[in-house]
Amino acid sequence: LAKTTQPISMDSYEGQEVNITCSHNNIATNDYITWYQQFPSQGPRFIIQGYKTKVTNEVASLFIPADRKSSTLSLPRVSLSDTAVYYCLVGDPYNFNKFYFGSGTKLNVKP
Amino acid sequence: ETGVTQTPRHLVMGMTNKKSLKCEQHLGHNAMYWYKQSAKKPLELMFVYSLEERVENNSVPSRFSPECPNSSHLFLHLHTLQPEDSALYLCASSQAHERETQYFGPGTRLLVL
Secondary structure (H helix, E strand, O other): OOOOEOOOEEEEEOOOOEEEEEEOOOOOOOOOEEEEEEOOOOOOEEEEEEOOEEEEOOOOEEEEOOOOOEEEEEEOOOOHHHOEEEEEEEOOOOOHHHOEOOOOEEEEEEO | OOOEEEEOOEEEEOOOOEEEEEEEEOOOOOEEEEEEEOOOOOOEEEEEEEOOEEEOOOOOOOOEEEEEEEOOEEEEEEEOOOHHHOEEEEEEEEOHHHOOOOEEOOOEEEEEO
């Protein structure tokens, strides 16, 4: 099982950069790493995806070391509206036994 | 609005009832998914349909029965559920060749009494 491990929760203040790290020691060669954001009473929302090195989009950056056993989601200058649960996801959804969403990291942004 | 709608948004049912959850996607995707999200548990992938064919998963109890009549619609038929089946049921869709990038609906909050 391509299990992922993330911190249960993190606190930050508005305007700070937040880095959330996910461990995925058993990641397979073909697996991508995908991050989702979920607000209460809503479905998860895709943030960013990568395979190796660094990926950046208008919302976040994703850093993946060469061994791909971990990844770090970086949120620049967070605001109160970034308070949510962030999930790291690896695996192929067509392979149920190796598709794991994880418990997520609850990010609490304070004013 | 993610382009994925789910109805109903809330459902209360008894253990002997039969009900169905509906999902519709307006994104032109060709893969659809059902997830279960229980309190304090990770999201659990229940069913996958790719190009209208079901990807086999034998770990879900038979009291949950999916149906995918076309690439835009997905149903989850429920019968003789248990109280522990109470959860948020989420539908998602994607392109079959980009299945890690999924678009989720708002979910159906189900309570089984």
